[in-house]
Amino acid sequence: MPSLAQMKGSLHIHQFYIGKLRAKQAQLFESDPELAQLLDNVAEALSEHVVTLADEIAELVYER
Secondary structure, three states: OOOHHHHHHHHHHHHHHHHHHHHHHHHHOOOOHHHHHHHHHHHHHHHHHHHHHHHHHHHHHHHO
16 A cells, blocks of 8 residues: 555645646647547546545545
8 A cells, every 4th residue: 555645745736737737728729629638538537546545635634
């Protein structure tokens, strides 16, 4: 099982890339709506994983 620090690092990386995907999606919305939708789907999947990670982190912190 990853350490708390590793999980927090992973959470930060996920959030960083979600921001990048959302920014690129906004840029592409008019010129390539299909790609923009794909980026939105990827960002949504990562966002769901962020929720799971955050829950796991909260559980680890609570157990300590």
